[in-house]
Amino acid sequence: MKVRFEGDVEELLPGIRSLAGEIGIVPGDEGTIVKVERSQAGELEVGWDGAEGRIRYGAKHQFFRGLGLFVQHRGQGGAFSLREKQQFDTVAPMFDLSRNAVLSLDGFKSMLNKLALMGMNAVMLYMEDTYAIEEEPYFGYMRGRYSQEELREIDDYADRYGIEAFPSIQTLAHLEEFLKWEPVRHYRDTKGALLVGEEATDRLVENMIDGASWPFRSRKIHIGMDEAEELGRGKYLDRNGYKERFDMMAGHLDKVLAAVRRRGLRPMMWSDMFLKLAA
Numbered sequence: 001m002k003v004r005f006e007g008d009v010e011e012l013l014p015g016i017r018s019l020a021g022e023i024g025i026v027p028g029d030e031g032t033i034v035k036v037e038r039s040q041a042g043e044l045e046v047g048w049d050g051a052e053g054r055i056r057y058g059a060k061h062q063f064f065r066g067l068g069l070f071v072q073h074r075g076q077g078g079a080f081s082l083r084e085k086q087q088f089d090t091v092a093p094m095f096d097l098s099r100n101a102v103l104s105l106d107g108f109k110s111m112l113n114k115l116a117l118m119g120m121n122a123v124m125l126y127m128e129d130t131y132a133i134e135e136e137p138y139f140g141y142m143r144g145r146y147s148q149e150e151l152r153e154i155d156d157y158a159d160r161y162g163i164e165a166f167p168s169i170q171t172l173a174h175l176e177e178f179l180k181w182e183p184v185r186h187y188r189d190t191k192g193a194l195l196v197g198e199e200a201t202d203r204l205v206e207n208m209i210d211g212a213s214w215p216f217r218s219r220k221i222h223i224g225m226d227e228a229e230e231l232g233r234g235k236y237l238d239r240n241g242y243k244e245r246f247d248m249m250a251g252h253l254d255k256v257l258a259a260v261r262r263r264g265l266r267p268m269m270w271s272d273m274f275l276k277l278a279a
Contacts, residue, residue, distance in 0.1 A: 001071065002031025009036050012063055015116065015160040019064065022113045023071045034070065036063070044119075046070050047081040060162030062086065065119030084119075092122035094168060098177075102130050102144035109157050116161035123158060124222060125151075126168040129178040133211040136204070138181040151215035159217060167212040168222035171205050171256050172196070172249070173230065190234035196252045197236070206259050219266050223256055225249070226270035246277040 003025045009016070016027050033052040039045060042058030046066045053074065055066040065084075073080045093115070097103060103111065115123060132147050133139045146154075151167075158165040176192040178184065187204055189195040194204070213221050231245050253269075260267045 001074070002026045002028060004029060004031050004033050005036055006033060007036035008038075011060065012036070015064055015162075016067070018109075018157070018160055019067065019113055019116060023068060023117070025071060032074070042086070044084040044086070045082070046073070048074055048079055050079050058086075059121065061116065061119060061121040062162075064116040064161050068117035086119070090122050091120050092124060092164075093120065094124040094126050096126045097130050097146075098126060098128040098174075102146065105150055105153060108154050112154075112158050112161065112163060115163060121162060122164040122166070124166060124168045125154070126222075127212065128170050128174050128224075131167070131169075131212050133207050135207050136178075136184070138184050139178050139208075139211075141181065143177060148211065148215045155216045155218075164218050164220070166216055166218035166220040166222070168224065169208055169212045170224035171208060172225045172252060173228035174224060174226070188234070189232065189236045190230035193228055193230045193234070195235055196231070196248055197240070202255055205256055209256075209259055209263065209265070213260075213263065213265055219264060221260055221265045221267055223260065223267050223269045225253065225256075226272050228273050229276070246274070249273055249277065 001024060005016070005027060013027075020027055035052060035054045037054070037056045039056040039058045043056070044058065044062045044066050045054065045056040046069045047054050048070070053070055055063060055070060057063040057066055069082055073082070095103065095108075095111070112123070127146070129140045130143055130145045131140060131151060132145050139145070155165045171194075173193045175194060179188045179192060179194075186200055187194055194201050209221065228249065232243055232248050236248075257267060
């Protein structure tokens, strides 16, 4: 279907072109007229009156949801009018990019096309050790890790659709695939947990934060810290004796929070460990 968009669509054109093959349209100077306008109320309105179409949207990501709805209902024939009001500020999936295989760039872009048509406005990339850290060659070694340039490309592509991409990493446990290497044994408390309270570990965490956050426009970062039951039960115990894990985790969290805030980032984390330890 040939489509001629009328209105201020300059910001939307990269996303329209990326989606064109996905939804079977050819944007240009002729074809079905679709008038595009911003909605002051923040609602999404999509319609066809038999002569021309319209898409009124509040936020950028809503337009692409509207475009998908327009193509779907226009193909069914007859006039139609649809209206939606977004009920949540953030609508987003988390992709696990740490187990079995890391999505290729083309694969991730294909997923972003689907998210755009569903009206998602954010995506979280869960990466335990599958992103590059310049100072740590064994971080993500032989795991299909993303380079910072590849993460930047994902972020740029997501931004076409008004989708906010941001990283979810691990700064305490769930690091078995990195810690298994002998050259990094000085970071290892147990099989999967970092040796907290050490200057080398603190530097590693800062490098993790830099490596994961630099490619993204977003200031959000998820710092993980879940399922760290082994904390303090390996090399730490041998060196320092027994210490309450709650206190150890709180102390490590203070350092991680200080590191992300120095960089102007907005952290979030899983809650399970504090609930488990408190219980």
